[in-house]
Amino acid sequence: NAGVTQTPKFQVLKTGQSMTLQCAQDMNHEYMSWYRQDPGMGLRLIHYSVGAGITDQGEVPNGYNVSRSTTEDFPLRLLSAAPSQTSVYFCASASQGGNDGYTFGSGTRLTVV
């Protein structure tokens, strides 16, 4: 079982560039989320999905898009990268209700210059 797989692990972007962070899970989890982690800020929710075709905004959604066409995949798109989006991004998934907690990916460290 791979769990939650995030790619790439590291990325450097120039301001204004766009890119997609990939997230895939093989546990047939309905719930998937994207978080960003900044020093001293803990983790903040960007977008989440409760099933294929259903997405919603979290606490800090501006500048990011998501879609969920399959249960397995939940990509995060940066539309026009800004230095404020320099962060570590985590994808997480859970079965409905999250009774066993969330499973997190290993993260993508993004630097925008």
Add this chain to the structure above:
Amino acid sequence: SQQGEEDPQALSIQEGENATMNCSYKTSINNLQWYRQNSGRGLVHLILIRSNEREKHSGRLRVTLDTSKKSSSLLITASRAADTASYFCATVGYSGYSTLTFGKGTMLLVSP
């Protein structure tokens, strides 16, 4: 906005000692979860306690929940150097969707 606030922000102890971390939150919750994050790694789920539970154990971990005070504590007994990590509490509300709202974490250092 942050829901949970962990206390202390940093904790340094010797191997064999117990480590206690506290978490306070602001709004009513469905459940509260604790996660561990080793440096440069993803988060690992440790334990979940529901709003109608007061105490839960898992191996060397003991979690308590006081909904009247909106607070929780995580106790790690007989700490080991491998327990060195950041620990986060995360709450799940009653919105119908089990999204996590995290605190800022406690950094635990266990010295041999």
